[in-house]
Amino acid sequence: MLSGGVGAARLLRALCDVIDPAQVVAVVNVGDDLVLNGLTICPDLDTITYTLARMNNDDLGWGLRDETWRVMDELAALGGEAWFRLGDRDLATHLYRSQRLNDGATKTEVTAELTQRLGVGVRLLPVTNDQVATEFVTDQGRLTFQEYFVRHHHDVVVSSVEIVGAEEARLSDEARRALEDADRLVIAPSNPLISIDPILRVPGVREILLERREHVVAVSPIIQGAALKGPADRLLRELGHEVSTLGVVDFYEGLVGTWIIDEADAALAEAIRARGVRVEVTTTIMADRANAERLAKVVLS
Amino acid sequence: MLSGGVGAARLLRALCDVIDPAQVVAVVNVGDDLVLNGLTICPDLDTITYTLARMNNDDLGWGLRDETWRVMDELAALGGEAWFRLGDRDLATHLYRSQRLNDGATKTEVTAELTQRLGVGVRLLPVTNDQVATEFVTDQGRLTFQEYFVRHHHDVVVSSVEIVGAEEARLSDEARRALEDADRLVIAPSNPLISIDPILRVPGVREILLERREHVVAVSPIIQGAALKGPADRLLRELGHEVSTLGVVDFYEGLVGTWIIDEADAALAEAIRARGVRVEVTTTIMADRANAERLAKVVLS
Numbered sequence: 001m002l003s004g005g006v007g008a009a010r011l012l013r014a015l016c017d018v019i020d021p022a023q024v025v026a027v028v029n030v031g032d033d034l035v036l037n038g039l040t041i042c043p044d045l046d047t048i049t050y051t052l053a054r055m056n057n058d059d060l061g062w063g064l065r066d067e068t069w070r071v072m073d074e075l076a077a078l079g080g081e082a083w084f085r086l087g088d089r090d091l092a093t094h095l096y097r098s099q100r101l102n103d104g105a106t107k108t109e110v111t112a113e114l115t116q117r118l119g120v121g122v123r124l125l126p127v128t129n130d131q132v133a134t135e136f137v138t139d140q141g142r143l144t145f146q147e148y149f150v151r152h153h154h155d156v157v158v159s160s161v162e163i164v165g166a167e168e169a170r171l172s173d174e175a176r177r178a179l180e181d182a183d184r185l186v187i188a189p190s191n192p193l194i195s196i197d198p199i200l201r202v203p204g205v206r207e208i209l210l211e212r213r214e215h216v217v218a219v220s221p222i223i224q225g226a227a228l229k230g231p232a233d234r235l236l237r238e239l240g241h242e243v244s245t246l247g248v249v250d251f252y253e254g255l256v257g258t259w260i261i262d263e264a265d266a267a268l269a270e271a272i273r274a275r276g277v278r279v280e281v282t283t284t285i286m287a288d289r290a291n292a293e294r295l296a297k298v299v300l301s
Numbered sequence: 302m303l304s305g306g307v308g309a310a311r312l313l314r315a316l317c318d319v320i321d322p323a324q325v326v327a328v329v330n331v332g333d334d335l336v337l338n339g340l341t342i343c344p345d346l347d348t349i350t351y352t353l354a355r356m357n358n359d360d361l362g363w364g365l366r367d368e369t370w371r372v373m374d375e376l377a378a379l380g381g382e383a384w385f386r387l388g389d390r391d392l393a394t395h396l397y398r399s400q401r402l403n404d405g406a407t408k409t410e411v412t413a414e415l416t417q418r419l420g421v422g423v424r425l426l427p428v429t430n431d432q433v434a435t436e437f438v439t440d441q442g443r444l445t446f447q448e449y450f451v452r453h454h455h456d457v458v459v460s461s462v463e464i465v466g467a468e469e470a471r472l473s474d475e476a477r478r479a480l481e482d483a484d485r486l487v488i489a490p491s492n493p494l495i496s497i498d499p500i501l502r503v504p505g506v507r508e509i510l511l512e513r514r515e516h517v518v519a520v521s522p523i524i525q526g527a528a529l530k531g532p533a534d535r536l537l538r539e540l541g542h543e544v545s546t547l548g549v550v551d552f553y554e555g556l557v558g559t560w561i562i563d564e565a566d567a568a569l570a571e572a573i574r575a576r577g578v579r580v581e582v583t584t585t586i587m588a589d590r591a592n593a594e595r596l597a598k599v600v601l602s
Contacts, residue, residue, distance in 0.1 A: 036400065038398075070390065071393050089372075091392070098338055101339075113380070114379065
C-alpha cells in the first residue's frame with residue numbers, strides 16, 4: 001500500500017483483520033518528515049506504527065494513548081519550539097530514531113527496529129532513505145509541511161506544493177522490490193497531493209505503477225466532493241483540480257486499474273469507467289470496524 | 302571561575318550568597334558534552350544552571366528535582382540508549398539547546414538564553430563554542446567521558462586522558478574577555494584532570510592565567526589525599542601525579558597565586574608556600590550553607 005498517515009493506517013489495520021499482517025507491506029510517504037528540537041520525526045511512519053500497534057490515540061486523532069506532556073510543558077516554559085506537540089511516550093520513538101540515524105542506520109532499518117519492537121506485523125518501508133520535504137507556497141509565505149499542517153492548521157491559501165528533493169531521492173531497494181513483487185498495489189485513501197504524490201515523485205515509483213496498472217487498486221479519499229479529514233478537498237480546488245472523486249481519478253491517470261469509490265458517489269461510476277478503469281462501489285468510510293473490514297475485503301477481492 | 306560541574310556549582314552558589322551574582326562569571330568546561338539520541342547535552346553547564354536556579358536534585362547529586370522519567374522508561378522499552386538517564390524536565394533543556402544549535406546559535410548564546418529564562422544571575426560562558434571531547438584510554442578500551450563516568454561509574458583503569466579538539470578550539474570572545482578583565486580568577490575545586498584541564502588546554506587560557514597569576518585563587522579539590530566526590534584521587538594516581546593537595550598544586554604549577562586548602566591539610570601549607578605561592582587554610586568542604594559561605598568569603602578576601 002502506498003501510504004500516507006491516518007487514512008492509510010486505518011486501512012492497513014483493517015487489512016490485518018482479514019489477512020495475515022505478514023502479507024501486507026506499506027510503502028510510506030516521508031515528505032512530512034522533519035527535524036525539530038534536534039530530533040528526526042516521521043509523522044506518517046509513526047501514525048501507522050502506533051495504529052497497527054494499537055497504541056494510537058483515537059480521541060486526539062494523532063499520537064499515542066495514555067500520553068503525558070511533561071517535556072513539552074517544560075519546553076514551552078523555556079520558550080522553546082513547543083507548537084509541534086511531542087508527547088513523552090512519543091518522544092522516546094524520536095530519541096530512538098535520532099540516535100540510530102546518528103549511528104549511521106537508514107530510516108528503513110530504524111523503522112524495522114521500531115515496528116519489530118512494538119509488535120507490528122506489517123512491514124513498513126519508507127519510500128526512500130533520502131530527504132524529501134513537502135513544502136507549500138502560500139499567502140503566508142513558503143511553509144514546511146508541519147508549519148502548514150500543524151502550526152497553521154492548513155488554513156492558508158496554497159498556490160503550489162513542491163516536493164523538495166523527490167527527484168534526487170533514491171527509491172529504496174526494499175520499497176522497489178515490494179512494489180515490483182506485490183500481488184496487488186493499493187493506493188491508500190490518503191491525500192493525493194501531499195501524501196501520495198511525494199511517493200509517486202520518487203523516480204521509479206510512477207514507472208512501476210504505470211507498468212503494473214492492472215494490479216493497482218485505489219481507494220478514493222474524496223466522498224461527495226469532500227475529504228473526510230484534512231485539506232485534500234481544499235487543496236484540490238486551490239491547485240486547479242476538480243474537487244470530486246473524478247478529480248482524484250484524473251490526478252492518478254494511467255496508474256490505476258481499479259477504483260473503489262463510496263456508495264454516495266455511485267453516480268460517478270459510469271464516468272470513471274468511461275476512462276477505461278474498473279470501479280467497485282462500497283462504503284469507504286472506516287467509521288467502525290465492520291465497515292473497515294468490508295472495505296478491506298473489497299480491496300483484496 | 303574556571304568551572305567543572307558539581308564542585309564549581311556549589312562554590313558559585315555560595316558566592317551568590319555573599320556578592321551580587323551579576324559580578325560572578327563562570328567559564329565552563331565543555332569536554333563532557335555529548336550528542337546522545339540526537340540531542341546536545343552539556344552536563345557541566347546544566348549542573349551549574351540547575352544549581353544556581355535552585356532546581357537541582359540534591360538527593361541524586363545530579364539532574365533536576367521533581368523529575369520524572371516517562372521518556373527514558375519508554376526509550377528503555379524500545380531498546381534505546383537509556384543508560385544516560387535524561388529526565389523529562391531535563392530533556393526540555395536539551396531539546397531547547399539542540400533546536401537553537403540547529404538554528405545556528407552558538408553554545409554561548411543558547412546558554413545565555415537558558416540561564417536568563419531560568420533566572421540565573423551568574424553569567425555562564427562555555428570556554429569555547431567548538432567541539433572538545435575528553436576521552437579516556439582505559440583497560441576497557443577508549444571511552445568517551447560519559448561512557449567512563451556514567452556507564453562505567455569511573456571504575457576502570459585509565460592510562461591516559463585526551464582532550465580531543467582542545468588545541469584547535471577557539472576560546473570564545475566572551476570567555477577571553479572575562480578571563481582578562483576579572484578582578485579575581487578562581488579555579489574551582491573541580492577535578493583538575495578532567496574538568497579544569499580541558500579548559501586550560503584551549504589556546505589562550507593557560508597564557509592568560511600565567512600572565513595574571515597574582516589574581517588567581519585555586520581551591521584544592523583534594524583533602525587528605527582523597528577527593529570528596531568523583532575519581533580525582535584515583536586519576537591522579539593512575540596518571541602519575543602525587544595523590545594530595547601537593548599533587549594538584551604541582552599540576553597547576555605557575556598558574557596560581559593563592560591556594561586555599563582545607564584545615565585537614567594545614568600541615569602541607571609550608572610545603573606549598575615553599576613553591577612561592579600564598580596559602581589560605583579554611584574549611585573547603587561545602588557540606589552546609591555556613592561552611593560554603595565561609596569558603597566563598599575566603600575566596601573573595
